[in-house]
Amino acid sequence: MDLQPIPDMNETDSVPPIFEPLCAVFRRRLKADGQKYTPERARVLDAVIRMDGPFEAEQLVEDLRASGYRVSKATIYRTIKLMQDAGIVQRVLGGDDVPRYQMIYGAKPDDTIVRVDTDEVISIDIPELIELRDKICAKYGLSPSSHRFQIFATGNDA
Known part of the structure; x- marks a missing residue:
């Protein structure tokens, strides 16, 4: 799936392109894959949006649990994979073997x-x-x- 910014007809070099909301991009990708946009996936997406820079999946687990949400590790890892497929996040290599991710959509x-x-x-x-x-x-x-x-x-x- 090729995700591109929505062109702005009055765009100049000083005006950034307009992007679709992340939840719309993610919903469309899930629908294309025959999956649903669940409240748990929405919470994971929100947590990813709040991350500043590269993050580990375990950070999401801790942040969501600290916020009072019960989301399984499996759901978080599957959701991260789906967000990678949708072009929202990408895996970032580190000096160790711990996978890290970062937001790339619109950045x-x-x-x-x-x-x-x-x-x-x-x-x-x-x-x-x-x-x-x-x-x-x-x-x-x-x-x-x-x-x-x-x-x-x-x-x-x-």
């Missing part, structure tokens, strides 16, 4: 440096990466929909 690409010695994830903003991505896609007659750039590094701390 500019989040390029990162992952310190494998401390598991710290540092967001970086390098406009030249976007230019390079666009140039590479144009060379092959493609239009980029997103990208992920990660550097794995260790510190020089002694």
Whole structure:
């Protein structure tokens, strides 16, 4: 399923594109897969929206339980997978084997440096990466929909 921003007829370079609400995107994907948008899935989606930066599924479990919601780990993991399929979140690699995710729908690409010695994830903003991505896609007659750039590094701390 190709999810694209709804074009704004009066769009200029200074006006960001208009995106569909996440719940509508998620509902449409679930319906296409013959699944339902349940209250539990809605709570998981809301919790993901509130996350700031990369997160672990276990963080969602803790946050939802702290808020008084009872959502099983299985529901959270299945919902994250469905959100990946819908283009709402993507898996982010870290220095350890713990899967992390981040919101990508409606967000500019989040390029990162992952310190494998401390598991710290540092967001970086390098406009030249976007230019390079666009140039590479144009060379092959493609239009980029997103990208992920990660550097794995260790510190020089002694």
